[in-house]
Amino acid sequence: MSAQGSAGTAVDLRTDLGRGLVLRNPIVAASGCCGYGTELTPFYSPEVLGAIVGKTITRAPREGNPSPRMAETPAGMLNSIGLQNPGIERYLERLLPDMQALGEVPVVANVAGEDAADFAALTERVGEVPGVAAVELNISCPNVSHGLDFARVPERTTEVVRACRERTDKPLWAKLSPNVADLRPIAEAAQAGGADAITVSNTLLGMAVDWRARRPKLARGFGGLSGPAIRPVVLLHARRCVEAVDIPVLGCGGVRTAEDALEYLCVGCKAVQVGTAGFQDPLRLPTIVERLGRLLAELGCSRLADYVGSYRAP
Ligand code: SIN
DSSP states (O other), rough: EEEOOOOOEEOOOOEEEEEEESSSSSEEEOOOOOOOTGGGGGTTTTGGGGEEOOOOBSSOOOOOOOSSSEEEETTTEEEEOOBBBOOHHHHHIIIIIHHHHOSSOOOOEEOOOOOOOHHHHHHHHHHHHHTTEEEEEEEETTOOOOOTTTSSOOHHHHHHHHHHHHHOOOOEEEEOOOOOSSOOHHHHHHHHOOOOOEEEEOOOOOOOEEEETTSSTOOOEEEEEEEEGGHHHHHHHHHHHHOOOOOOOEESSSSOOOOHHHHHHHHHHEEEEEHHHHHTTTTHHHHHHHHHHHHHTTTTOOHHHHHHTTOOOO
């Protein structure tokens, strides 16, 4: 796909995420923020996006954590949803066909298992569906008891990614956690396990307190912070991961505008996932896609690929 710049210049926004998956543009709807894609259709055609990642699917249906499980913060949002989802059977039967009916937009299935074998079984099931363009492994949910087990110890990251790699030929993305001092060893571990790309990142652990009630604002006590507040933190993780691995990095954290997306692309991310911003404004993602083309044209770039990684380190 090419986008028309302000000077009428066509910008080629395609981006290659490996294993034959080329997106028409780098703007991807992040997991958990657009349900299974059908929530977008009252507002715009999802075909304008690079790809859509569905809400995490687990083997059994999950109700999620008790409420309240969302709290606004000055520059972000805390959630402790707890992987609420209808389970793999209903997903395959009802939701995935609905996603595939969205049109010419790559559909990415996001899965979370209890252990490596469970991750692998889920990956195999969703990977067998012809319309699934890629599988994203959610090894980084902070809102379930063992959610970070595979995200903070490199050997465990490799273990789960490798188990999944053995069960699918589809593009495999590992969604990493920012809740480590240095994400590079984890990124390297995901690559060693056979990941085709990494998503950097999931949410940052945080809490908010109702000081009058002396109670946490989230029933579980803490949750995952998303939104603009975390962008500088995740951007640094993303930059370091780009330097550490050879596989594509998808930046994910606090993107509200095309300018924000360009920060991630500049430091070398090949795509950018947008989540929380879509809750504020459902048209945010197509707006970002459109403006991205215009900004790149203003920079004199005819291809996104020429801009990605053009960051000048100090
Ligand atoms: C959730 O369902 O708790 C959010 C998803 C995640 O953080 O991975």
